[in-house]
Amino acid sequence: xxxxxxxxxxxxxxxxxxxxxxxxxxxxxxxxxxxxxxxxxxxxxxxxxxxxxxxxxxxxxxxxxxxxxxxxxxxxxxxxxxxxxxxxxxxxxxxxxxxxxxxxxxxxxxxxxxxxxxxxxxxxxxxxxxxxxxxxxxxxxxxxxxxxxxxxxxxxxxxxxxxxxxxxxxxxxxxxxxxxxxxxxxxxxxxxxxxxxxxxxxxxxxxxxxxxxxxxxxxxxxxxxxxxxxxxxxxxxxxxxxxxxxxxxxxxxxxxxxxxxxxxxxxxxxxxxxxxxxxxxxxxxxxxxxxxxxxxxxxxxxxxxxxxxxxxxxxxxxxxxxxxxxxxxxxxxxxxxxxxxxxxxxxxxxxxxxxxxxxxxxxxxxxxxxxxxxxxxxxxxxxxxxxxxxxxxxxxxxxxxxxxxxxxxxxxxxxxxxxxxxxxxxxxxxxxxxxxxxxxxxxxxxxxxxxxxxxxxxxxxxxxxxxxxxxxxxxxxxxxxxxxx
Amino acid sequence: xxxxxxxxxxxxxxxxxxxxxxxxxxxxxxxxxxxxxxxxxxxxxxxxxxxxxxxxxxxxxxxxxxxxxxxxxxxxxxxxxxxxxxxxxxxxxxxxxxxxxxxxxxxxxxxx
Numbered sequence: 001x002x003x004x005x006x007x008x009x010x011x012x013x014x015x016x017x018x019x020x021x022x023x024x025x026x027x028x029x030x031x032x033x034x035x036x037x038x039x040x041x042x043x044x045x046x047x048x049x050x051x052x053x054x055x056x057x058x059x060x061x062x063x064x065x066x067x068x069x070x071x072x073x074x075x076x077x078x079x080x081x082x083x084x085x086x087x088x089x090x091x092x093x094x095x096x097x098x099x100x101x102x103x104x105x106x107x108x109x110x111x112x113x114x115x116x117x118x119x120x121x122x123x124x125x126x127x128x129x130x131x132x133x134x135x136x137x138x139x140x141x142x143x144x145x146x147x148x149x150x151x152x153x154x155x156x157x158x159x160x161x162x163x164x165x166x167x168x169x170x171x172x173x174x175x176x177x178x179x180x181x182x183x184x185x186x187x188x189x190x191x192x193x194x195x196x197x198x199x200x201x202x203x204x205x206x207x208x209x210x211x212x213x214x215x216x217x218x219x220x221x222x223x224x225x226x227x228x229x230x231x232x233x234x235x236x237x238x239x240x241x242x243x244x245x246x247x248x249x250x251x252x253x254x255x256x257x258x259x260x261x262x263x264x265x266x267x268x269x270x271x272x273x274x275x276x277x278x279x280x281x282x283x284x285x286x287x288x289x290x291x292x293x294x295x296x297x298x299x300x301x302x303x304x305x306x307x308x309x310x311x312x313x314x315x316x317x318x319x320x321x322x323x324x325x326x327x328x329x330x331x332x333x334x335x336x337x338x339x340x341x342x343x344x345x346x347x348x349x350x351x352x353x354x355x356x357x358x359x360x361x362x363x364x365x366x367x368x369x370x371x372x373x374x375x376x377x378x379x380x381x382x383x384x385x386x387x388x389x390x391x392x393x394x395x396x397x398x399x400x401x402x403x404x405x406x407x408x409x410x411x412x413x414x415x416x417x418x419x420x421x422x423x424x425x426x427x428x429x430x431x432x433x434x435x436x437x438x439x440x441x442x443x444x445x446x447x448x449x450x451x452x453x454x455x456x457x458x459x460x461x462x463x464x465x466x467x468x469x470x471x472x473x474x475x476x477x478x479x480x481x482x483x484x485x
Numbered sequence: 486x487x488x489x490x491x492x493x494x495x496x497x498x499x500x501x502x503x504x505x506x507x508x509x510x511x512x513x514x515x516x517x518x519x520x521x522x523x524x525x526x527x528x529x530x531x532x533x534x535x536x537x538x539x540x541x542x543x544x545x546x547x548x549x550x551x552x553x554x555x556x557x558x559x560x561x562x563x564x565x566x567x568x569x570x571x572x573x574x575x576x577x578x579x580x581x582x583x584x585x586x587x588x589x590x591x592x593x594x595x596x597x
Contacts (some may be wrong), residue, residue, distance in 0.1 A: 472554075480543050
């Protein structure tokens with residue numbers, strides 16, 4: 001069937017149909033991203049800076065965002081150049097420009113992956129006094145130390161349940177367990193399913209037999225059936241399996257509800273009994289940034305973070321930078337009283353700026369904090385990803401859970417900012433993938449149509465290109481609002 | 486629009502290159518305002534003035550992409566009607582959040 005107005009314009013609209021189609025689609029996209037930008041504004045103005053949860057400033061890797069912006073802009077130009085080549089009826093050159101577009105899309109997605117990786121491997125550890133250390137969680141005996149390490153001896157669980165957390169949390173191979181009847185159990189999940197089915201059937205059978213017996217007796221005695229004489233069909237589902245040898249549990253924050261020295265209880269109610277591994281609830285963190293924005297100014301020097309980051313040089317460097325920034329604020333506002341509270345409390349310092357400041361100071365040079373930006377200079381998260389092999393001497397701290405209010409990676413659940421950041425950049429990334437697939441299809445499989453009807457092919461590329469420009473347009477706003485300001 | 490003449494093509498490419506350059510310059514200026522201390526406008530750190538300049542540049546860049554790359558500078562009336570309608574709705578949507586100020590969620594951001 002011939003679809004009308006693929007190439008020629010309709011007389012009433014003056015446009016070929018696909019163009020109307022894509023603009024209607026882009027209209028819906030404007031509403032989609034508009035809604036998210038609106039949500040962004042709402043979330044951002046809802047934050048009370050310096051009091052509860054300050055909007056993170058400069059936590060992004062700006063060079064990555066910057067390069068990605070240039071890459072997307074370049075790809076937008078390449079798309080229109082490819083379209084011009086089709087209009088000139090030059091298939092080969094069209095393919096070349098389109099290949100450049102796809103290369104740009106892949107570069108963008110690659111850099112985005114690096115950025116996301118950095119975030120998922122960068123943790124924030126909030127102490128009970130609200131001071132915050134950020135950096136890389138270290139492994140202890142091959143297990144990430146933000147997990148509880150526990151030596152299990154037995155598991156207690158409900159055999160009617162599925163996907164048992166106590167089994168998921170086992171680190172390494174499952175041990176062999178011993179059932180209450182003495183049988184060996186190598187796969188507790190299927191053993192439990194079988195046992196549950198058998199127990200339920202046995203209970204049903206016992207009930208049926210008792211019911212038949214009761215019916216018979218009731219008939220003989222000429223009375224109603226007495227239900228109290230029938231056995232219950234309830235099955236005792238909670239069982240405990242002893243392990244033949246101790247096994248290791250590594251339980252993340254979202255796996256267990258609580259733990260003691262002897263037991264760890266998981267969210268599904270299953271339990272492991274044994275003993276907490278030595279320092280099994282201690283988090284080992286390589287500290288890259290120190291954030292004091294939630295600690296009152298006059299309590300910052302006595303903050304509990306300094307009992308862990310014991311390096312006096314780091315502490316001195318932190319407060320030297322803070323004082324420099326304070327002086328900068330006083331110079332700007334005229335006197336200390338006039339400095340707004342939110343400006344005073346803005347203290348998030350990257351350890352390598354502290355080191356850099358030391359080096360400047362030793363050489364008698366003016367520290368980089370003098371301009372007032374460095375005192376709340378953030379970490380590029382990518383730096384976090386490669387932090388372990390960095391040349392900076394980052395302090396490594398070991399913190400017991402009793403001193404930790406919260407620990408988590410910089411994923412969507414870390415705070416409001418990261419939630420909206422991942423939502424918007426993630427959705428944008430999906431658009432990049434979609435656009436690249438369509439344009440890549442035109443590049444690889446469009447020649448037949450080009451030979452048959454080159455104007456039809458040019459129209460297709462124009463429509464695909466319009467979508468691609470829209471994706472670029474969204475990024476033009478995302479870059480400043482998410483990365484820069 | 487059917488086949489381009491070489492002259493038409495040169496005209497198009499020239500416009501695209503000019504926009505390309507403008508977008509690159511715009512990006513550099515935005516980053517400079519955000520990162521270079523002596524370009525820190527208004528109060529120290531990020532201020533209303535910084536946001537405004539950043540957004541203004543973004544709006545100019547987006548307009549260039551829409552007008553030149555997306556050919557909105559010489560489109561048919563139907564497209565303008567669709568987009569005008571959309572922009573009105575999008576603009577109103579940006580302000581729907583104002584209602585939330587009348588009924589705020591208490592302590593929504595203090596979970597950790």
